[in-house]
Amino acid sequence: MTNISQKTITGGDALVRMLQLQGVKHIFGVTGDTSLPFYDALYRLDHGITHVLARDERCASYMAYVYAKLTGKVGVCEGPSGAGATYMLPGIAEANGSSVCVLGINSDIPVAGRDKFVLTELDMKALFKPVTKWNSVIETPARLPKVLRTAFLEMTSGAPGAAHIAVPYDVMKGELDESEVYAFEQFNQFPSIRPAADPEIVKATVKAIRDSKRPVFVCAGGVILSGGCDELQKLSAHLNVAIATSISGQGAVSDDNPLAVGVVGTNGSTPEARAFMQTCDLVIFLGTRAGSVVTEKWGNPKVGDRQIGHIDIDPHVIGCNYNTQFPLLGDARTVLQQLLEVAKLDSTVDRPDMIDAIATVKSARSNTLNRPINSKSGQIEPEVVVKALKASLPEDAVLVIDPGTPTPFLSAYLDVTQPGNNIVYNRFHGGLGYSLPGVVGAYYARPDQKCVAIMGDGSFGFSSSELETIFRLNIPVTLIVLSNSNYGWIKAGQFASYGERYFSVDFSQTSSARIAEAHGIKAWRVLEDEDVQAAIREALAHSGPSLVEITVRELHETQAPVSAWMG
Structure with a gap:
């Protein structure tokens, strides 16, 4: 019987190659002794990845969070075992809660050292489970490529979120079949999959907008992350819908737009903007959880006193805080495109009184800012x-x-x-x-x-x-x-x-x-x-x-x- 030799690669080298194949160009991190095989691979291999040395893992995780938010690519932060993992939690938790794709990587003590009171031993699976969409501890070198592929798929598909993997020292030192090192480029960006909403609910939503006297979109970061700002502006213009934002939605629309109300909610909003919201008879939440701040603790709009629509990719969000007559489950940009296609089947809508009301909001905000100080x-x-x-x-x-x-x-x-x-x-x-x-x-x-x-x-x-x-x-x-x-x-x-x-x-x-x-x-x-x-x-x-x-x-x-x- 002939033995056919297979080319092998170390776990540390495989980790670098997988990140390279998943399109990673920057890693933010802090060195540590359990990470030495990974750092050695980064030193030796030609991979095109820039490593940015931070001064602690918390800061590295925030660097990765902002990087991911601005690029639409997965942000990567890394650190060693023990305290390196606990320090990393804040940025990972923020990314996951903000629907931003950040991958945290911690090296770990050897698998063989578990339950022996090895320095820095920690249950990373339990530690990161509450603050990630998906996480894993890699037990063998052979599992490493699949775990990386799964992490990128989980982060970028459906509702975006953070992931974490722990890579033990002996897994990075061990070997695996190099043929297992491959990736799917589709999951290098987020959102990687853009589901559409139910077409019948789309039609009903457009009809409700046309029938309403003063409709408003309340937009958060979801529409920005989805790249739907242009579609939002076109839909708003065609149907004459006001656009308000949460703090994280600032930038979804130009403030020069006559339909832009500005930020609403308890923080960062003017009395005039909040008063305008009280006059709207149809509120459509867009890429937001409709949480306590943007809704003034669910008092504006009040629960149950007007029609509600909600566009979001996360099924757990729609209907959580409001009885929602128009639940549009899907990617924000895709759903806006659907709404625009239906809206264009009929003429534009004219609401001059609403434009005048928004102009009053803008004027009051300008007067407050520019008062003599x-x-x-x-x-x-x-x-x-x-x-x-x-x-x-x-x-x-x-x-x-x-x-x-x-x-x-x-x-x-x-x-x-x-x-x-x-x-x-x-x-x-x-x-x-x-x-x-x-x-x-x-x-x-x-x-x-x-x-x-x-x-x-x-x-x-x-x-x-x-x-x-x-x-x-x-x-x-x-x-x-x-x-x-x-x-x-x-x-x-x-x-x-x-x-x-x-x-x-x-x-x-x-x-x-x-x-x-x-x-x-x-x-x-x-x-x-x-x-x-x-x-x-x-x-x-x-x-x-x-x-x-x-x-x-x-x-x-x-x-x-x-x-x-x-x-």
Whole structure:
């Protein structure tokens, strides 16, 4: 009997080759001893993948999240076993909750070392199950290629989400048949499969829109991730449907569009926009879970008081919070195309009174932003910063925006003139400190566009170690830090609901500008209104990394466009 030899490959080499075949161009990660076979494979093989060394795994996961959000490709982050896995959780959880495809990879202790109290032993399957769409621990080298193929399929098909795999050290050192290393390119992007909605429900929805007096689309990030902004604009124009967005949906439509209402909900919305929503008799949610913020805790629209439509690729979302007369299960762009095809079978719709009402909303928002402001020294009103950004940012700038002080003002007042996928928030879990590392991912996703991270000083403290990464790699991003020496959102909640009993929300004043300079980054510190715009313009024009620290008024003392704080 003749033995036919098969060409074999190590698990570490197979992991690199599988990522290469799945179209991965960037990996964000942190080294560790259990990862050495993987790193050695990355060193030896010709694969075209850039590895970006972060300073901790949490930051690496946020880099991957923003990268994936802006490219529509799977973002990949990696780290070692033990603490490397626990540190990675925040970005993976945010990606999964935000329907963004991020693959977390942790190396692991050898399979042979389990239940022997080996250093860094951890049940990664149990750890990542609650925060991923799919996860696996690879037990043998032979299973590695199939697990990678399954991870990419699961992430990119159906409702997008995150995945995690753990690769033990001895699996990476072991061997497998090289012929098993292949991939399916269809699953390199998301959404990889675009299901359509029931045609009869599509027809009924179009009829309901035509019959309604004041219909509105309420759009979140789903329509942007699906690439459906153009279809949304065309459908809205043909049927004369207002377009409101959640915070994560900002950018789905140009604010120059006469049908664009702006952001609605408890955070980042003006009283006039919220009042407009109360007049709409048909609300169609688009790529949103219709959660507590965009619906003002399900009070606008109130449950049961008007007709509801819902377009989403996730069957668990439709009908979860509202009795839905028009459930359109499918990919957002595909369903919008279906609606547009049916709508064009008949004439356009005219609703001049609705256009006038939206114009009133826009006028009131502009008047609030442009009212006379004379800030006290060192207590700059956030609206001054918004106006400076509007005057200075390139039209196609990519913005990565942290929670807290920046979000309500930027979502309410920063007009988007170029619709599409240029603004990234982390609205599912809202972890502080994501934008500083996130802008690194933004740069690798969009190297030809100006990428800007905007954060509070509380957020800056979470992730300032990544200043070294930005300097080391000479990434020409601009960081804007709104500094007021407290956790502003929490302090505002204590102000509004707890009798101004402030507890453990204030911290000492530090200078993020001086910290940036210590890392070799060009920085400005601004105390006066009249200096804000010049500093931002100089920072944006700087050829290398830059940071502008702006000392702003405490959030609870401002006219923040927020209708309900927690509490």
